[in-house]
Amino acid sequence: MVNFIEKYFDVTPDPRSADWFLIGSLKQTCLIVACYAFFVKKLGPSLMKNRKPFELRTIIRIYNISQICINGYLVFKASPYILGRSIWTGRCFSVDESNPETERYTLWLSYTYCLVKILDLLDTVFFVLRKRYNQVSFLHFYHHLLLALLAPVVYHYNPNGHMGVMGYINSIVHTVMYFYYFLSNLSPNMKNSIWWKKYITLMQMGQFVFLTGFFLYPLINGEFCGYPFKFLYFALAQNFVFMILFSNFYIKTYVTKAKLKPN
Template sequence: MEHFDASLSTYFKALLGPRDTRVKGWFLLDNYIPTFVCSVIYLLIVWLGPKYMKNKQPFSCRGILVVYNLGLTLLSLYMFCELVTGVWQGSYNFFCQGTRNAGESDMKIIHVLWWYYFSKLIEFMDTFFFILRKNNHQITVLHVYHHATMFNIWWFVMNWVPCGHCSVCADNHSDQLWGHLAMFVPSWLVVFPDRIHDFPDCSLHELLHDLQQEGSLSEERPPEGPPERVCDCRKRTHQQLFFPGKQCEAKEATEGLKWQSR
């Protein structure tokens, strides 16, 4: 393994030039093998995970999703603030900025960019949660390509150009901050469904009718069918929202088919 790593280092040096010595000895940056192995394991899980979960009940992962999204939201906020202040303090030039022109500000940027690189490893969990929850339709080619390549790309960035204009590239990741925040809020509502239960327990067509009376919506046609059927639909919708792993009972499914055939 050491011989293989030495060969890779020689090849990278011949192709890209000498590495930046400021990141020498940093976690995961000395050699490429750990980054490559983690990426291969990620792709294997993406391939084998859905097959393993095919005949199993999906996991809700509600509690861990809240912690995960909150953690990444805070990390993204920290990186965003540190990058903005580092670029401001170092008086970065947005047209042509070298990698060794800002002194201490460059080192501040390098430390933040290492966290940005490491966050790409943490974000592998996005796909793992999709697999555990059996949301396989969200595991697209673009999704897998993005996660598998970003971790590798930023290993090379951190070893050869760990500051300068690369800070501008990472600073444009505010969509990641808002994305995790957008996922955190619904997951909080799912973990604490009792708060939602405080709303009036009325059917959907009653709620739409009340809004129409206030002038907020145009007249809506109430759903057809017996009242007990509407109640069953509400119960199943509630179960699918807050308990995605719970399957419909055979009796309910049979009744639904009979009602639709009328």
């Protein structure tokens, strides 16, 4: 896998993170993702077949609070760097190697984001242990698996630069999303009273619309600023896939079901 990536995308590993867990060796990431897929699709359902679902209410509350804090921290710390580089212009973000302090700063943020994407896999594990198999949709499984694999791969080669904006926007969305999860976990009545659930899905769709334009701009302009343009092509393709999947989910959940409800 590593040889294929380096040959096809014409990239080399960043030596600064060579000894870091997940980023330093992609074998670790691949092993974690493979174990996740095996547990979700085979082992987990088999173990839970003749067992009652676990409640896990307290564990999930702690998990949701942790996600809010970590994602919020990433947004807070990354904002001066991302917004200071005129994110809204769509211009290509080069890999900044001119300032050692900025390099260490962005490298640490990228590494933290990679760890969060691994932590996200617990969402699906909790669904399986609670026997909420209907929530382990293709969209959910594919989204979590791809980001857990993609983030360490990208930051293994380029820990800052253009793709860092993806992590920034994604962290904003996840801060809001896990805040909703925390509130809805407090009680069934609380869950039914939160009217803005569908807007989180719209927010997720909005991030893919924005990132599509953000990745497309330097490709149209031919302005790669030293960033591997094949990474941008791949990210652009995945954004289209997610836009389709999330749009399909929104239509089925909030449009079709609303029409089927009796007046």
